[in-house]
Amino acid sequence: MTQPDGLLYSKEHEWLKIEGDVGVVGITDYAQDSLGDIVYVELPRVGAQLKQSASVGVIESVKAVSDLFTPVGGEVVEVNTALDADPALVNREPFGGGWLFKLKLADAAERSSLLGPSDYGALVAAEH
């Protein structure tokens, strides 16, 4: 399982990449592996106002439906429409092409509750 540098991580196994005042959100390699083959992703609507840690959508794998949480709050500015036709992209490229949504960050201070790569790595190792 990898957790690239340059990203922040949540205990719910999402990652956050900061690009100026926009954050890109996805799920980690550990999360996609745990879920198994992903068959459907329900994303928040563009324009939706999300609160940190809220359940904002759903990721369905063959086995189960899982809530999708947001690691930080803000307004959704873009969602990954490629996942409509190819939800398995999340399995194949969890940190790349399988990103889920982008939001305009509401509060920079929220990031302090997220984990860095090595702390997230430790969390994953402990969950095994």
Next chain:
Amino acid sequence: MRRTALYDEHVALGGRMVPFAGFEMPVQYAGILREHDAVRKRAGLFDLSHMAQFELRGPGVAAWADALTINHVATMKLGQARYNIFTNEGGGAHDDVLFYRLEAERWLLVVNAGNAQKMWEYLRNRPAPGVTLTNHHGEAALIAVQGPHACAIVSSLLASAAERSSLEAMKYYTCAPGEIGGVPLLFGRTGYTGEDGFELFLPGEEAPAVWRRILAAGAEHGLEPAGLGARDMLRLEAGMPLYGFELAEDLSPLAGGQRWAVKFEKPDFTGKAALVAQAAEDDYDRIVALSLSGRVPARSGYRVFRAGEAVGEVRSASLGPSVGAYIATALVRKSASALGTALQIEVRGALHDASVVALPFYRRS
């Protein structure tokens, strides 16, 4: 939590182990979709040793079993396998099973893992003259090879041309003794995937070596180990019931879609009167097959509507890769059950279209 004789093999193959019916079983190895694809196109290898195997011996078995089940037992020929259901007095199902007639007075009865204890207690509490029961649950192993290449793979493990052609000539739903590498076993040309294939019954201590032989022989055919996740997807596409979903203590074979197996001409059997009455009244909720129109998956327990009225609930549901759609079974009232009926499934508060279709969803070519 118990383990089958093949536990170490699963772990070595990267199997993701989960608790199932009191056993640690592999839900997947490389991935459910990939394993499903392997079975449909090449072959998959399954450990089903968590299922219970009972041996039934004696001159009294046929009549005794006929009195407890819906389908004919006494008329089974030597080397025949037959699907059957043990019913309760209300016509509901205790379990759905396979009988294999090995000798005139010797049967193998394969029972669902989740019902192993219930069924053993049930049968043991009904002693009859000329009936001896032995419980091999946990000691006997069951390995299934399923898929278009299954026959070639299993055949390649047999020692002589005569054995190979006998195996290849076996008809569907027959069984015969044989051996692999000197290990005596029973072959059944049966399965739970809708593909051709074999189920191998053998002593647990011989299972690891035979499993590995099959994997080795299957490598050039693209055989892959397949877990319970793929198994469920395959059986649903093939229109096969799963106890607890399409059959239950309160869900009879009539309601569950297994009317074909109810032999009303049998003089009597447990639950016959209730089934006769149910058939005559014909007002019961029943299992239908649904094909979903969109991309949103249904899940067990989701409510089913027709023109705004709640008519039932989803039982089994899965992606059907061989069907190109999400598929499900649902228990709905009779008025919502005709082929072609347009229904809606409630998913997280929104309604999604589905229609009643005929089973099976998938048939092998």
